[in-house]
Amino acid sequence: MGCVFCGIASGKSAAYVVHEDEEVIAFLDSNPVSRGHTLIISRKHYDNILDIPEEMVMKIAARARELASLYRSRLGADGFNTMQSSGKEAGQSVMHYHMHLVPRYKDDGLSLWLHRNADKGIDIQEAFDRIRGR
Ligand SMILES: [Zn+2]
Numbered sequence: 001m002g003c004v005f006c007g008i009a010s011g012k013s014a015a016y017v018v019h020e021d022e023e024v025i026a027f028l029d030s031n032p033v034s035r036g037h038t039l040i041i042s043r044k045h046y047d048n049i050l051d052i053p054e055e056m057v058m059k060i061a062a063r064a065r066e067l068a069s070l071y072r073s074r075l076g077a078d079g080f081n082t083m084q085s086s087g088k089e090a091g092q093s094v095m096h097y098h099m100h101l102v103p104r105y106k107d108d109g110l111s112l113w114l115h116r117n118a119d120k121g122i123d124i125q126e127a128f129d130r131i132r133g134r
Pocket of ligand 1: 003005045
């Protein structure tokens, strides 16, 4: 079906695999933003946060946690960002659920946080009321 990550998960496509088990595989991003930038996926294809089972989200997060510990000792990473994008509008480019683990280093100059902008005119109360069904 042409999914790049399914190709890696099945072993048909090469990747720098840093962890694999029956359900989860982790490999280095081919276009890294930092040393050790890793993608963690389920072997089974899910599109995004809306269709992946809760247990799988937890397994992927647990592998991210283990790899963070490994990268702290092996790569000397000082901090980590974990990120997941769901949907084109969120910047998801491969439509196979994946979590980014981005090791951070002192003075690495990366700015990964979304820009906060007080001028966006977002009504927090309105959003809250809708979320709470009021
Ligand atoms: Zn896939």
